[in-house]
Amino acid sequence: MTNPAPDTIAPSLELIEQLAHDTIASLPDPWRIPATQVVLRIEDFPPDDMLEAMDLHDAFELTGLYEGIPLTEKSVSDQPTHPDLIWLFRRPILDEWCERGNVSIAELVGHVVVHELAHHFGWSDAEIAEIDRWWE
Numbered sequence: 440m441t442n443p444a445p446d447t448i449a450p451s452l453e454l455i456e457q458l459a460h461d462t463i464a465s466l467p468d469p470w471r472i473p474a475t476q477v478v479l480r481i482e483d484f485p486p487d488d489m490l491e492a493m494d495l496h497d498a499f500e501l502t503g504l505y506e507g508i509p510l511t512e513k514s515v516s517d518q519p520t521h522p523d524l525i526w527l528f529r530r531p532i533l534d535e536w537c538e539r540g541n542v543s544i545a546e547l548v549g550h551v552v553v554h555e556l557a558h559h560f561g562w563s564d565a566e567i568a569e570i571d572r573w574w575e
Contacts, residue, residue, distance in 0.1 A: 450544050455529050456481045458548040465549075466556075466570065474556055477507070478524045485528050502531045503551040511561030525555040 450458075456479060463474045484498045495501060507523030527548065536547050553571040556562070562570075 449533055450529070452481045452483070452529055454544075455527055455532065455548055458545050459525075459527055459552045461545070462549040462552040463556075470556070470560065470570070473510075473560075476523070477556070477559055478522045479527065480524055481527045481529060483528065483530045485526065485531075489526075498528070499531045499534050501528055502535060503527045503555045505555040505558035507559060509559060509561045523559055525552065525559070527551060527555075 459479050459481070463471065465471075466474055485495075485501045485504065489504065490496070490498060490501070493501070504526040505523070506521075506526065532544075532547060532551060536542065536544050539547070542550075550571055553567065557567050560566075
């Protein structure tokens with residue numbers, strides 16, 4: 440039996456994670472280095488308790504989530520209970536990728552990562568547009 444060609448199988452959790460790291464590595468200064476301090480967690484689907492807390496009933500509705508306190512709201516007196524975290528959900532990302540059919544998986548993962556980093560950094564829509572030319 441031969442192995443399937445790489446473009447005929449669904450991207451793995453590891454590939455999604457690599458694409459997310461590639462997106463962070465390509466960020467302009469002054470964002471690149473601080474973005475590396477945000478932990479990435481890649482899962483197939485969001486946990487049930489997360490969906491419940493967000494009042495979502497379909498796991499495919501959530502491609503990513505920022506969990507933490509945005510830098511614009513942090514205080515030196517905050518006692519962090521865990522590092523800032525970006526969740527990426529592989530199956531909803533793949534579902535959207537297939538539905539769109541007009542973007543690469545790298546572009547879509549990059550878009551989700553930038554969107555979640557926007558929550559972390561407190562970026563405005565204009566700042567997001569400078570980094571993520573998604574709509575062009």
